[in-house]
Amino acid sequence: MATFSASERRKRTRGDRKSVETSLALRQMFESVIMRELYPQSKIDIYIQVLQSDGGNRCVSINAATMALIDAGIPLKDFVCASSAGYIEDTPLLDLNYLEETAGGPNLTLALLPKSNKIVLVQMDSRLHADHLEKVMNTAITGISRVHAILDRTVKEHLQKTIGTITA
């Protein structure tokens, strides 16, 4: 994370717990989504730098890494889209910002493969009553489908623009 990304300027050490956790989660996720049989004895590095942060860092890293892999032409089984959801004062919330995240309420991060609705990542902080879990997950899933629609549209538009000028 860049030092200027949050509201207070803070220099992050390389191995701080949050980055390590996010890195590990990203790695496990993409190990299952990238078609690794096509890359024997090779290494794929994914570098992410967050420039502006107001909550939702993990989700945005996942979405950004998906777009980067698609742009590089690395075969994936599907997009990986992520969204966060919470539950404050009996209302499920979608896409929490920094204040809502640090308020201490439940913070659910969900990553899906949109076409097959398979869950690749589920993480939650704080405590949530089991009755509310389904509501919060459904909120996250609606968020993810909206993100996926935007990512898909952007990819297709970019293809349209560039393919139009490449002569076979």
Next chain:
Amino acid sequence: METLHLVAPGDVITTDTGFMRGHGTYHSDDGKLVASVAGVVQRINRLISVRPLQSRYAGEVGDVVVGRIVEVQQKRWKVDTFSRLESVLLLSSINLPGGVLRRRSAQDELMMRTYFTEGDLISAEVQQVFSDGSLSLHTRSLKYGKLKKGCLITVPPSLVKRCKNHFHNMLCGASVIIGNNGYVWISSMEVDQEDQILLNPRDEPDTTREKDIAITREERETIARLRNCIQALVARKLTLFDTSIQYTFDASRGYEVYTVYVQWNLR
């Protein structure tokens, strides 16, 4: 003009099971053919494949490539050719100086660094593709070998048109080698001719006898102008081949060399 079928990873291309699966696709659990990259769907008879916009260079036998030596190993060099795995240049696949045909001895192994060392740029041809996708190169012709005194520019491999000849002597007085892997080498024409003359039948490597050839300012400007023209073509995503470069070069004659870079690339 038929409409292009553009897909993103995860999109179902077809549910018809009669098709064979090509690059960029995979069979999902319920038998549907799904795309795994973002690109255009290409259908040849019963084979469906998806060609992505950008990807690493996947070599084929007979391609001309320009590569950079990254490692010197026991009887071979490892070459970077912008592919998924580093390419291999075997000691037995190079032309020893003087064009001598003899068995590579232990002495040759020790002298490998005098032929090519880390950081050198070479032009070579793909001899073989191994099962894991890595390429085996060879420089068994006088036109291949170490590249000197010129400028390298890297472009996406998908923009390089497949031609019979990849070594072009442009009318403007420079020579261009368009590698299939996207590495393009621009140098002045005189350098190549000098190298040809230096290869005489003697058993010593020619690096010790390298003449210091001065390149004039006009040649440098030509090379710089060609480089900027190629960059402009890449920025517009146009295919690269000798005629397109020549036309761009002619069109740029009215401008200063640096203007070509600024205006054509940043627009």
